[in-house]
Amino acid sequence: MKSWDAIIIGGGIIGLSLAISLRKQGLRVLIVERGEPGREASHAAAGMLAGSGLEIPPALRPLAEESARLYPEFVHELEDESGIKVDLRDQGTILISHEGKFPEKAEPLSLSQMQSLEPQLKTASDGRGRPSPHGQIGAAFLNERSVDPRALTAAAIKAAKHSGVDISSGTEVKKVSVEDGRVAAVETDKTSYAAPMVVNCAGAWAGCIGPERFPVKPIKGQMLAVVAGPGLKHIIRSEKVYLVPRSDGRIVIGSTLEDAGYDKRVEADAIEKLFQAATDLVPGLTASRQHEAWAGLRPGTADELPILGETSTAGYFVASGHYRDGILLAPITARVMTETILGKPCAQDLTAFSPSRFKS
Ligand SMILES: Cc1cc2nc3c(=O)[nH]c(=O)nc-3n(C[C@H](O)[C@H](O)[C@H](O)COP(=O)(O)OP(=O)(O)OC[C@H]3O[C@@H](n4cnc5c(N)ncnc54)[C@H](O)[C@@H]3O)c2cc1C
Numbered sequence: 001m002k003s004w005d006a007i008i009i010g011g012g013i014i015g016l017s018l019a020i021s022l023r024k025q026g027l028r029v030l031i032v033e034r035g036e037p038g039r040e041a042s043h044a045a046a047g048m049l050a051g052s053g054l055e056i057p058p059a060l061r062p063l064a065e066e067s068a069r070l071y072p073e074f075v076h077e078l079e080d081e082s083g084i085k086v087d088l089r090d091q092g093t094i095l096i097s098h099e100g101k102f103p104e105k106a107e108p109l110s111l112s113q114m115q116s117l118e119p120q121l122k123t124a125s126d127g128r129g130r131p132s133p134h135g136q137i138g139a140a141f142l143n144e145r146s147v148d149p150r151a152l153t154a155a156a157i158k159a160a161k162h163s164g165v166d167i168s169s170g171t172e173v174k175k176v177s178v179e180d181g182r183v184a185a186v187e188t189d190k191t192s193y194a195a196p197m198v199v200n201c202a203g204a205w206a207g208c209i210g211p212e213r214f215p216v217k218p219i220k221g222q223m224l225a226v227v228a229g230p231g232l233k234h235i236i237r238s239e240k241v242y243l244v245p246r247s248d249g250r251i252v253i254g255s256t257l258e259d260a261g262y263d264k265r266v267e268a269d270a271i272e273k274l275f276q277a278a279t280d281l282v283p284g285l286t287a288s289r290q291h292e293a294w295a296g297l298r299p300g301t302a303d304e305l306p307i308l309g310e311t312s313t314a315g316y317f318v319a320s321g322h323y324r325d326g327i328l329l330a331p332i333t334a335r336v337m338t339e340t341i342l343g344k345p346c347a348q349d350l351t352a353f354s355p356s357r358f359k360s
Contacts (some may be wrong), residue, residue: 001185001192001193001194002193002194003193003194003195004027004028004029004030004166004193004194004195005022005027005028005029005195005196005197006022006027006028006029006030006195006197006198006199006341007029007030007031007032007186007193007195007197007198007199008022008029008030008031008032008198008199008201009032009173009176009186009198009199009200009201009202009209010031010032010033010034010200010201010202010203010205010206010320011031011032011033011036011037011038011157011167011169012037012038012040012041012042012153012201012203012326013038013042013149013152013153013156013326013327013330014042014201014203014319014320014322014326014329014330014333014334015031015033015037015199015201015319016031016037016038016153016156016157016160017074017156017330017331017333017334018199018201018319018333018334018337018338019031019160019165020156020159020160020163020165020334021334021335021337021338022338022341023160023163023164023165024163025338025342028164028166029165029166030165030166030167030168030193030195031160031165031166031167031168032168032171032173032186032188032193033167033168033169033170033171034170034171034172034173034205035169035170036169036170037153037157037167037169038150038153038154038156038157040203040204040296040297041203041204041296041297041298041299041326042149042152042153042203042326042327043149043150043153043296044149044221044223044294044295044296044297045149045296045326045327046146046149046223046242046244046252046254046255047146047147047148047149047152047244047252047327048093048144048146048235048237048242048244048327048328049067049068049071049144049145049146049147049327049328050064050093050142050144050237050325050328051064051065051067051068051069051144051328052064052065052068052103052104052105052106052142052144053103053142053144053237054101054102054103055324056325057303057304057305059305059352060304060305060306060325060352062348062349063329063332063336063348063353064325064328064329064332066332066348067328067329067330067331067332067333068144068145068328070331070332070335071088071145071147071328071331072088073331074330074331075088075147075152077159078152078155078156078159079155081155081158081159081162081163082154082155082156082157082158082159082162083158084151084154084155084158085151086147086148086151086152086155087146087147087148087151087246087247087248088145088146088147089145089146089147089245089246089247090143090145091233091234091235092141092142092143092144092234092235093141093142093143093144093234093235093236093237094109094114094117094118094121094139094140094141094142094234094235094236094237095139095140095141095142095237095238096121096138096139096236096237096238096281097138097139097140097238097239098238098239099239100138102138102140102142103142105142105143106140106141106142107140107141107142108138108139108140109139109140109141113141114139117141117233117234118232118233118234118236120230120232120282120284121236121281121282122280122281122282122283144235146235146244146245147327148246149327152327168188168193171188171189171190172188172189173186173187173188173202173209174187174188174189175187175209175210175211176198176200176209176210176211176313176316177192178211178313178316181313181314182196182313182314182315183195183196183197183198183313183314183315183316184196186198196315197315197316197317197341198315198316198317199317199318199319199337199341200214200316200317200318200319200320201319201320202320203216203297203299203320203322203326204216204217204218204219204262204297204298204299204300206299206307206318206320206321211313211316212311212312212313212316212355214301214307214318214320214321214355214358215301215302215358216299216300216301216307216320216321217259217300217301218260218261218262218297218298218299218300219257219258219259219297219298219299219300219323220256220257220258220259220260220263220264220295220296220297220298221254221255221256221257221258221295221296221297221298222254222255222256222258222266222267222270222271222274222293222294222295223252223253223254223255223274223293223294223295223296224252224253224254224271224274224275224290224291224292224293224294225250225251225252225253225290225291225292225293226250226251226253226275226278226285226288226289226290226291227249227250227251227288227289227291228249228251228284228285228287228288229284229287229288230284231245231249231251232245232251232282233245236281236282238277238281240277240280241253241254241274241277241278241281242254242255243278243281243282250291251278251285251288253274253275253278254274255274256270256274262297264295264296264297265295266293266294266295271293275290298322298323298324298326299320299321299322299323299326300321300323301321301323302358303357304323305321305352305353306319306320306321306322306323306326306329306333306353307319307320307321307353307354307355308333308336308337308340308350308353308354308355309340309350309353309354309355310340310341310355311355311356312355312356317337317340317341318355319333319337332348336348336350
Protein backbone atom coordinates (compact mmCIF):
# COMPACT_ATOMS: atom_id res chain seq x y z
CA MET A 1 0.00 0.00 0.00
CA LYS A 2 1.38 3.43 -0.94
CA SER A 3 1.83 5.72 2.07
CA TRP A 4 2.03 9.42 2.92
CA ASP A 5 2.82 11.44 6.06
CA ALA A 6 -0.66 12.97 6.05
CA ILE A 7 -3.88 12.34 4.15
CA ILE A 8 -6.46 15.08 3.81
CA ILE A 9 -10.06 14.09 3.13
CA GLY A 10 -11.69 16.77 0.95
CA GLY A 11 -10.23 19.16 -1.61
CA GLY A 12 -12.16 22.33 -0.76
CA ILE A 13 -10.37 25.55 0.18
CA ILE A 14 -9.74 24.24 3.72
CA GLY A 15 -8.15 20.94 2.61
CA LEU A 16 -6.16 22.61 -0.17
CA SER A 17 -4.74 25.41 2.04
CA LEU A 18 -3.79 22.93 4.76
CA ALA A 19 -2.16 20.57 2.24
CA ILE A 20 -0.02 23.40 0.87
CA SER A 21 0.99 24.45 4.37
CA LEU A 22 1.92 20.90 5.46
CA ARG A 23 3.87 20.34 2.25
CA LYS A 24 5.89 23.50 2.98
CA GLN A 25 6.91 21.84 6.26
CA GLY A 26 8.28 18.91 4.26
CA LEU A 27 5.42 16.42 4.75
CA ARG A 28 4.32 14.10 1.95
CA VAL A 29 0.62 14.91 1.57
CA LEU A 30 -2.27 13.30 -0.30
CA ILE A 31 -5.68 14.93 -0.80
CA VAL A 32 -8.47 12.42 -1.42
CA GLU A 33 -11.43 14.15 -3.07
CA ARG A 34 -14.76 12.51 -3.89
CA GLY A 35 -15.51 14.71 -6.90
CA GLU A 36 -13.39 17.45 -8.44
CA PRO A 37 -11.41 19.59 -5.95
CA GLY A 38 -12.93 22.98 -5.16
CA ARG A 39 -16.40 22.33 -6.59
CA GLU A 40 -18.57 22.31 -3.46
CA ALA A 41 -19.03 25.11 -0.86
CA SER A 42 -15.75 26.73 -1.87
CA HIS A 43 -17.11 27.11 -5.42
CA ALA A 44 -20.43 28.53 -4.22
CA ALA A 45 -19.15 31.23 -1.84
CA ALA A 46 -19.49 34.97 -2.29
CA GLY A 47 -15.93 35.58 -1.13
CA MET A 48 -16.47 38.32 1.46
CA LEU A 49 -13.62 38.43 3.93
CA ALA A 50 -15.85 39.78 6.67
CA GLY A 51 -13.51 39.38 9.63
CA SER A 52 -15.11 42.07 11.80
CA GLY A 53 -18.77 41.59 10.86
CA LEU A 54 -21.52 41.24 13.47
CA GLU A 55 -22.28 37.75 12.12
CA ILE A 56 -18.96 36.42 13.44
CA PRO A 57 -19.55 34.77 16.85
CA PRO A 58 -17.45 36.49 19.57
CA ALA A 59 -15.35 33.35 20.21
CA LEU A 60 -14.35 33.30 16.54
CA ARG A 61 -13.37 36.98 16.22
CA PRO A 62 -9.66 36.66 17.12
CA LEU A 63 -9.24 33.90 14.53
CA ALA A 64 -11.32 35.75 11.92
CA GLU A 65 -9.42 39.01 12.36
CA GLU A 66 -6.04 37.28 12.21
CA SER A 67 -7.11 35.42 9.06
CA ALA A 68 -8.25 38.69 7.42
CA ARG A 69 -4.83 40.14 8.29
CA LEU A 70 -3.05 37.14 6.72
CA TYR A 71 -5.06 37.32 3.48
CA PRO A 72 -2.88 39.56 1.26
CA GLU A 73 0.17 37.35 1.89
CA PHE A 74 -1.90 34.15 1.45
CA VAL A 75 -3.20 35.42 -1.92
CA HIS A 76 0.19 36.72 -3.00
CA GLU A 77 1.77 33.29 -2.49
CA LEU A 78 -1.05 31.44 -4.28
CA GLU A 79 -0.97 33.87 -7.22
CA ASP A 80 2.78 33.61 -7.40
CA GLU A 81 2.85 29.81 -7.34
CA SER A 82 -0.11 29.32 -9.70
CA GLY A 83 0.01 32.29 -12.06
CA ILE A 84 -3.76 32.70 -11.45
CA LYS A 85 -5.15 36.09 -10.33
CA VAL A 86 -7.76 35.71 -7.62
CA ASP A 87 -9.34 39.20 -7.69
CA LEU A 88 -8.54 40.29 -4.14
CA ARG A 89 -10.40 43.61 -3.82
CA ASP A 90 -9.99 46.06 -0.99
CA GLN A 91 -12.47 48.84 -1.77
CA GLY A 92 -14.37 47.99 1.43
CA THR A 93 -17.98 47.40 2.41
CA ILE A 94 -20.93 49.76 2.77
CA LEU A 95 -23.19 48.41 5.49
CA ILE A 96 -26.85 49.39 5.48
CA SER A 97 -28.86 48.60 8.58
CA HIS A 98 -32.55 48.78 9.34
CA GLU A 99 -31.73 48.44 13.01
CA GLY A 100 -28.82 50.86 13.02
CA LYS A 101 -26.51 48.14 14.37
CA PHE A 102 -22.95 48.23 13.12
CA PRO A 103 -19.71 46.51 14.14
CA GLU A 104 -17.37 48.52 16.37
CA LYS A 105 -14.86 49.02 13.58
CA ALA A 106 -17.41 50.48 11.12
CA GLU A 107 -17.33 54.24 10.43
CA PRO A 108 -20.76 55.92 10.19
CA LEU A 109 -21.49 57.46 6.77
CA SER A 110 -23.40 60.63 6.04
CA LEU A 111 -25.71 60.77 3.01
CA SER A 112 -23.25 62.76 0.92
CA GLN A 113 -20.37 60.46 1.88
CA MET A 114 -22.41 57.43 0.90
CA GLN A 115 -23.48 59.02 -2.40
CA SER A 116 -19.95 59.89 -3.33
CA LEU A 117 -18.68 56.40 -2.43
CA GLU A 118 -21.36 54.52 -4.33
CA PRO A 119 -23.57 56.70 -6.55
CA GLN A 120 -25.63 53.65 -7.63
CA LEU A 121 -27.12 53.16 -4.14
CA LYS A 122 -30.69 54.35 -3.75
CA THR A 123 -30.56 57.09 -1.13
CA ALA A 124 -33.00 59.23 0.76
CA SER A 125 -32.19 61.47 3.67
CA ASP A 126 -33.77 60.94 7.05
CA GLY A 127 -34.06 64.74 7.23
CA ARG A 128 -30.89 65.12 9.29
CA GLY A 129 -28.37 64.47 6.55
CA ARG A 130 -28.04 60.77 7.41
CA PRO A 131 -28.58 58.19 4.70
CA SER A 132 -31.90 56.46 4.66
CA PRO A 133 -31.91 54.47 1.44
CA HIS A 134 -35.30 52.94 0.86
CA GLY A 135 -36.34 53.40 4.46
CA GLN A 136 -33.10 52.09 5.99
CA ILE A 137 -31.93 54.09 8.93
CA GLY A 138 -28.20 54.09 8.67
CA ALA A 139 -25.08 53.34 6.72
CA ALA A 140 -21.48 52.75 7.67
CA PHE A 141 -18.20 51.88 6.01
CA LEU A 142 -16.17 48.82 6.94
CA ASN A 143 -12.66 48.19 5.73
CA GLU A 144 -13.08 44.64 4.40
CA ARG A 145 -11.79 42.78 1.39
CA SER A 146 -13.30 40.26 -1.00
CA VAL A 147 -11.89 37.57 -3.23
CA ASP A 148 -13.23 35.45 -6.09
CA PRO A 149 -13.50 32.01 -4.40
CA ARG A 150 -13.50 30.11 -7.70
CA ALA A 151 -10.28 31.75 -8.82
CA LEU A 152 -8.88 31.25 -5.32
CA THR A 153 -9.56 27.50 -5.31
CA ALA A 154 -8.25 27.18 -8.89
CA ALA A 155 -5.05 28.90 -7.74
CA ALA A 156 -4.85 26.69 -4.64
CA ILE A 157 -5.26 23.49 -6.71
CA LYS A 158 -2.49 24.56 -9.08
CA ALA A 159 -0.22 25.72 -6.24
CA ALA A 160 -0.80 22.46 -4.34
CA LYS A 161 0.11 20.34 -7.36
CA HIS A 162 3.08 22.59 -8.11
CA SER A 163 4.43 22.16 -4.59
CA GLY A 164 4.18 18.36 -4.80
CA VAL A 165 0.88 17.65 -3.05
CA ASP A 166 -0.73 14.51 -4.51
CA ILE A 167 -4.44 14.72 -5.35
CA SER A 168 -6.69 11.74 -5.95
CA SER A 169 -9.92 13.07 -7.53
CA GLY A 170 -13.12 11.11 -8.04
CA THR A 171 -12.24 9.01 -4.97
CA GLU A 172 -14.62 8.85 -2.04
CA VAL A 173 -13.32 8.04 1.45
CA LYS A 174 -15.62 5.40 2.90
CA LYS A 175 -13.80 4.74 6.14
CA VAL A 176 -10.83 5.81 8.26
CA SER A 177 -9.00 2.69 9.53
CA VAL A 178 -7.63 2.59 13.06
CA GLU A 179 -5.03 0.11 14.33
CA ASP A 180 -4.08 -0.11 18.03
CA GLY A 181 -5.99 3.10 18.74
CA ARG A 182 -4.15 5.09 16.02
CA VAL A 183 -5.11 6.13 12.52
CA ALA A 184 -3.53 3.85 9.92
CA ALA A 185 -5.19 4.46 6.53
CA VAL A 186 -8.24 5.65 4.62
CA GLU A 187 -10.39 3.18 2.72
CA THR A 188 -11.84 4.55 -0.49
CA ASP A 189 -14.36 3.18 -2.95
CA LYS A 190 -11.38 1.90 -4.99
CA THR A 191 -8.41 1.23 -2.73
CA SER A 192 -6.65 2.06 0.57
CA TYR A 193 -4.07 4.76 1.27
CA ALA A 194 -1.86 4.57 4.36
CA ALA A 195 -0.79 7.47 6.60
CA PRO A 196 -0.17 7.96 10.33
CA MET A 197 -2.15 11.22 10.19
CA VAL A 198 -5.53 11.88 8.57
CA VAL A 199 -7.35 15.21 8.51
CA ASN A 200 -11.09 15.36 7.90
CA CYS A 201 -11.68 18.48 5.73
CA ALA A 202 -14.86 17.15 4.13
CA GLY A 203 -16.91 20.35 4.62
CA ALA A 204 -20.65 19.71 5.04
CA TRP A 205 -19.96 15.95 4.78
CA ALA A 206 -17.38 15.87 7.62
CA GLY A 207 -19.93 14.31 9.97
CA CYS A 208 -20.55 11.34 7.67
CA ILE A 209 -17.06 9.82 7.95
CA GLY A 210 -15.98 7.59 10.87
CA PRO A 211 -14.31 6.61 13.17
CA GLU A 212 -15.71 9.61 15.06
CA ARG A 213 -18.88 11.47 14.10
CA PHE A 214 -19.19 15.24 14.33
CA PRO A 215 -22.44 17.21 14.27
CA VAL A 216 -21.71 19.10 11.04
CA LYS A 217 -24.80 19.81 9.01
CA PRO A 218 -25.32 21.35 5.58
CA ILE A 219 -26.83 24.83 5.45
CA LYS A 220 -27.92 25.60 1.92
CA GLY A 221 -27.20 28.94 0.31
CA GLN A 222 -28.68 30.06 -3.01
CA MET A 223 -27.07 32.90 -4.95
CA LEU A 224 -27.08 34.59 -8.31
CA ALA A 225 -24.66 36.64 -10.34
CA VAL A 226 -25.63 39.46 -12.69
CA VAL A 227 -23.64 41.41 -15.21
CA ALA A 228 -24.34 45.08 -14.70
CA GLY A 229 -23.53 48.05 -16.90
CA PRO A 230 -22.07 50.66 -14.54
CA GLY A 231 -21.35 48.07 -11.82
CA LEU A 232 -20.45 48.66 -8.18
CA LYS A 233 -17.18 49.45 -6.51
CA HIS A 234 -17.93 48.38 -2.93
CA ILE A 235 -19.48 45.36 -1.29
CA ILE A 236 -22.97 46.35 -0.14
CA ARG A 237 -24.48 44.51 2.81
CA SER A 238 -27.87 44.91 4.43
CA GLU A 239 -29.75 42.56 6.73
CA LYS A 240 -31.69 41.21 3.71
CA VAL A 241 -29.07 40.83 1.00
CA TYR A 242 -25.45 41.34 0.05
CA LEU A 243 -23.90 42.38 -3.25
CA VAL A 244 -20.29 41.54 -3.99
CA PRO A 245 -18.74 43.09 -7.11
CA ARG A 246 -16.04 41.33 -9.10
CA SER A 247 -13.49 43.20 -11.18
CA ASP A 248 -14.84 41.65 -14.43
CA GLY A 249 -18.23 43.43 -14.01
CA ARG A 250 -20.18 40.59 -12.36
CA ILE A 251 -22.06 41.26 -9.14
CA VAL A 252 -22.73 38.28 -6.90
CA ILE A 253 -25.99 38.56 -4.95
CA GLY A 254 -26.73 36.37 -1.94
CA SER A 255 -27.85 34.50 -0.10
CA THR A 256 -30.40 32.19 1.48
CA LEU A 257 -29.68 30.28 4.71
CA GLU A 258 -31.67 27.03 4.60
CA ASP A 259 -31.70 23.89 6.69
CA ALA A 260 -32.61 21.64 3.74
CA GLY A 261 -30.32 18.61 4.05
CA TYR A 262 -28.07 17.86 1.10
CA ASP A 263 -30.45 19.47 -1.42
CA LYS A 264 -28.64 21.79 -3.85
CA ARG A 265 -31.56 22.67 -6.13
CA VAL A 266 -31.89 26.28 -7.23
CA GLU A 267 -35.43 27.68 -6.78
CA ALA A 268 -36.64 30.46 -9.04
CA ASP A 269 -38.63 32.23 -6.30
CA ALA A 270 -35.65 32.33 -3.89
CA ILE A 271 -33.47 33.81 -6.65
CA GLU A 272 -36.20 36.33 -7.55
CA LYS A 273 -36.47 37.47 -3.91
CA LEU A 274 -32.73 38.02 -3.68
CA PHE A 275 -32.74 39.96 -6.95
CA GLN A 276 -35.68 42.07 -5.74
CA ALA A 277 -33.89 42.89 -2.47
CA ALA A 278 -30.78 43.83 -4.47
CA THR A 279 -32.72 46.15 -6.81
CA ASP A 280 -34.37 47.80 -3.79
CA LEU A 281 -30.87 48.92 -2.80
CA VAL A 282 -29.42 49.46 -6.28
CA PRO A 283 -32.30 50.27 -8.68
CA GLY A 284 -29.96 50.36 -11.71
CA LEU A 285 -29.66 46.57 -11.43
CA THR A 286 -33.13 46.09 -12.93
CA ALA A 287 -31.42 46.54 -16.31
CA SER A 288 -28.73 43.95 -15.52
CA ARG A 289 -28.47 40.52 -17.13
CA GLN A 290 -28.65 37.38 -14.98
CA HIS A 291 -25.45 35.50 -15.58
CA GLU A 292 -25.83 32.46 -13.32
CA ALA A 293 -27.70 31.08 -10.29
CA TRP A 294 -26.43 28.32 -8.00
CA ALA A 295 -26.61 26.75 -4.56
CA GLY A 296 -23.98 25.41 -2.19
CA LEU A 297 -23.82 23.72 1.21
CA ARG A 298 -22.10 25.49 4.10
CA PRO A 299 -20.64 23.23 6.77
CA GLY A 300 -22.70 24.35 9.78
CA THR A 301 -22.32 23.46 13.47
CA ALA A 302 -24.74 23.99 16.38
CA ASP A 303 -22.62 26.74 17.97
CA GLU A 304 -21.62 28.22 14.57
CA LEU A 305 -17.95 27.65 15.38
CA PRO A 306 -15.56 25.54 13.32
CA ILE A 307 -14.16 22.22 14.58
CA LEU A 308 -10.38 22.39 14.68
CA GLY A 309 -7.99 19.95 16.29
CA GLU A 310 -7.08 16.37 17.06
CA THR A 311 -9.83 13.92 17.96
CA SER A 312 -9.66 11.25 20.66
CA THR A 313 -8.34 8.84 18.00
CA ALA A 314 -4.57 9.44 17.83
CA GLY A 315 -3.53 10.85 14.47
CA TYR A 316 -7.08 11.73 13.41
CA PHE A 317 -7.73 15.49 13.04
CA VAL A 318 -10.69 17.61 11.95
CA ALA A 319 -10.80 20.99 10.23
CA SER A 320 -14.39 21.59 9.27
CA GLY A 321 -17.59 23.41 10.27
CA HIS A 322 -16.45 26.77 8.87
CA TYR A 323 -20.08 27.62 8.09
CA ARG A 324 -20.32 31.10 6.52
CA ASP A 325 -16.63 31.99 6.81
CA GLY A 326 -14.52 29.20 5.34
CA ILE A 327 -13.03 31.36 2.60
CA LEU A 328 -12.03 33.99 5.17
CA LEU A 329 -10.75 31.38 7.64
CA ALA A 330 -8.64 29.34 5.19
CA PRO A 331 -5.25 30.97 5.96
CA ILE A 332 -5.58 30.83 9.76
CA THR A 333 -7.01 27.29 9.62
CA ALA A 334 -4.01 26.14 7.58
CA ARG A 335 -1.67 27.77 10.09
CA VAL A 336 -3.22 26.51 13.34
CA MET A 337 -3.86 23.02 11.98
CA THR A 338 -0.25 22.76 10.74
CA GLU A 339 0.96 23.75 14.22
CA THR A 340 -1.42 21.27 15.88
CA ILE A 341 -0.46 18.41 13.55
CA LEU A 342 3.26 19.05 13.99
CA GLY A 343 2.83 19.39 17.78
CA LYS A 344 4.11 22.98 17.76
CA PRO A 345 2.85 25.66 20.17
CA CYS A 346 -0.08 27.56 18.73
CA ALA A 347 -0.40 31.33 19.15
CA GLN A 348 -4.21 31.08 19.03
CA ASP A 349 -6.39 29.62 21.77
CA LEU A 350 -8.30 26.80 20.08
CA THR A 351 -10.26 25.58 23.13
CA ALA A 352 -13.61 26.83 21.80
CA PHE A 353 -13.11 24.86 18.58
CA SER A 354 -12.12 21.53 20.14
CA PRO A 355 -13.65 18.42 18.48
CA SER A 356 -14.34 17.09 22.00
CA ARG A 357 -16.81 19.88 22.86
CA PHE A 358 -19.74 17.91 21.43
CA LYS A 359 -19.19 14.89 23.69
CA SER A 360 -21.63 14.81 26.56
C1 LIG B 1 -23.84 30.53 -0.78
C2 LIG B 1 -22.61 30.58 0.06
C3 LIG B 1 -21.95 31.80 0.27
C4 LIG B 1 -20.79 31.85 1.05
N1 LIG B 1 -20.15 33.03 1.20
C5 LIG B 1 -18.99 33.08 1.91
C6 LIG B 1 -18.27 34.30 2.02
O1 LIG B 1 -18.67 35.33 1.47
N2 LIG B 1 -17.13 34.30 2.76
C7 LIG B 1 -16.64 33.18 3.38
O2 LIG B 1 -15.60 33.25 4.03
N3 LIG B 1 -17.31 32.01 3.27
C8 LIG B 1 -18.47 31.93 2.57
N4 LIG B 1 -19.17 30.76 2.47
C9 LIG B 1 -18.71 29.61 3.26
C10 LIG B 1 -17.58 28.86 2.59
O3 LIG B 1 -17.92 28.62 1.25
C11 LIG B 1 -17.32 27.54 3.32
O4 LIG B 1 -17.21 27.74 4.71
C12 LIG B 1 -16.02 26.91 2.82
O5 LIG B 1 -16.01 26.85 1.40
C13 LIG B 1 -15.83 25.54 3.40
O6 LIG B 1 -14.73 24.96 2.78
P1 LIG B 1 -14.43 23.41 2.93
O7 LIG B 1 -13.16 23.13 2.20
O8 LIG B 1 -14.54 23.04 4.37
O9 LIG B 1 -15.70 22.71 2.24
P2 LIG B 1 -15.99 22.36 0.71
O10 LIG B 1 -15.55 23.43 -0.20
O11 LIG B 1 -17.41 21.94 0.65
O12 LIG B 1 -15.04 21.12 0.45
C14 LIG B 1 -15.25 19.87 1.06
C15 LIG B 1 -14.81 18.82 0.05
O13 LIG B 1 -14.85 17.53 0.66
C16 LIG B 1 -15.24 16.60 -0.34
N5 LIG B 1 -15.74 15.38 0.32
C17 LIG B 1 -16.85 15.25 1.10
N6 LIG B 1 -16.98 13.99 1.55
C18 LIG B 1 -15.90 13.30 1.05
C19 LIG B 1 -15.47 11.94 1.16
N7 LIG B 1 -16.16 11.05 1.88
N8 LIG B 1 -14.35 11.57 0.51
C20 LIG B 1 -13.63 12.47 -0.22
N9 LIG B 1 -14.00 13.79 -0.35
C21 LIG B 1 -15.12 14.19 0.28
C22 LIG B 1 -16.32 17.34 -1.12
O14 LIG B 1 -16.52 16.77 -2.39
C23 LIG B 1 -15.73 18.75 -1.16
O15 LIG B 1 -14.98 19.00 -2.34
C24 LIG B 1 -20.30 30.66 1.67
C25 LIG B 1 -20.93 29.44 1.41
C26 LIG B 1 -22.06 29.39 0.62
C27 LIG B 1 -22.72 28.06 0.34
